[in-house]
Amino acid sequence: MKAVLVFSLSVMLVIVSGCGGAPNNVKQQTLTTSTTNVIDVKPQKPTSFTKVGVVQGTPKQQEELIQKLQEKLAVEKEQK
């Protein structure tokens, strides 16, 4: 009878700790899970450039680029 009681208490103890009842256990579970799923994105280096923003009033540059792009695509299509 005593042996059965000790065994039952042991099982209950294992279940409780396995469920992560204590905060430390929760932390450990989370970290364990993370190691199988987590891939870190590596550290950030000091930046040496700045995006100023969209430049207004530059449709000519864009039109020229589009026109040449279309010409290139047309030539490539002809070659195929």
Place this chain on the structure above:
Amino acid sequence: MNRRNFLTSSASLVGASLLNRLLINQSGLAAAQTVEKLPLRQVKIMYICDVEVLNSSDLINRKNFSYTILRNKMVTPMAGPGASILQYFASFAAEVASDYVKDSVVDWLKTLTSGDKKTAEDANTMMKNGGFNDYSQDNVYLSNGVYFYGIGHKDDLNVCAPFYPPTNNTPKKLDEPLMIEGPVALGFSFGSKDWQSKEVPRADGLVPKSGNYVPGQLEKSLEEAMYGATKAGGIGVNYQVTNASQKHGEITIASVKDNNDGTYDTLLAKTYGINWT
């Protein structure tokens, strides 16, 4: 990477189950304040800590980060003020990738056949000889059959990204890569942020399958614009240093859709100003 760096300067990848754990976690070890579901397979998480966060002060330190999860597998910091070109490129990759292949080039090389491996190793050697040896963000992505990744230059400013198109010459799967460098890579990233076409996915309009190799760095104007073929049609990027003494330049990017009747629709046309130091 040591644990401190991990905590202070890195993001993490989390699986779907782990994401759920983050959201429902009652322990205070991890929390997400805002979750916004986006189309396709992307979920954007704002103000999220990662699973390694151990206390509330870490949470506070990480509030300005946001991450993208692709196929519930990848988290990439969204580029913003203070980000490097390499991070901008990683952000672009997350926007256009249909799949996250490997978290490092080395791991990816292990998956390739000998022919493909040689193709990739030759490209990596060429980059290394050109000073591109920063593999700190060398995640490998796939989009429209094109494998690609970004490698930083030792000057901590420029970047080179090989785009490997698929080939029909089996068993070899990868063709020689198109190298995208510096301001062109930056133009891709800016363009992906400003993509507005609802008809054409940004991957179809921005990821080049082929094109002309244009060496590029922020300190010099391109000798010629980069032109590439995309799934939708084509993409072009030009870069000119407009004020060398003040270290200012302008990147122009354009993407068009080929209607296959001799006409083209403009999907994107923008010019961006940048400064470098």
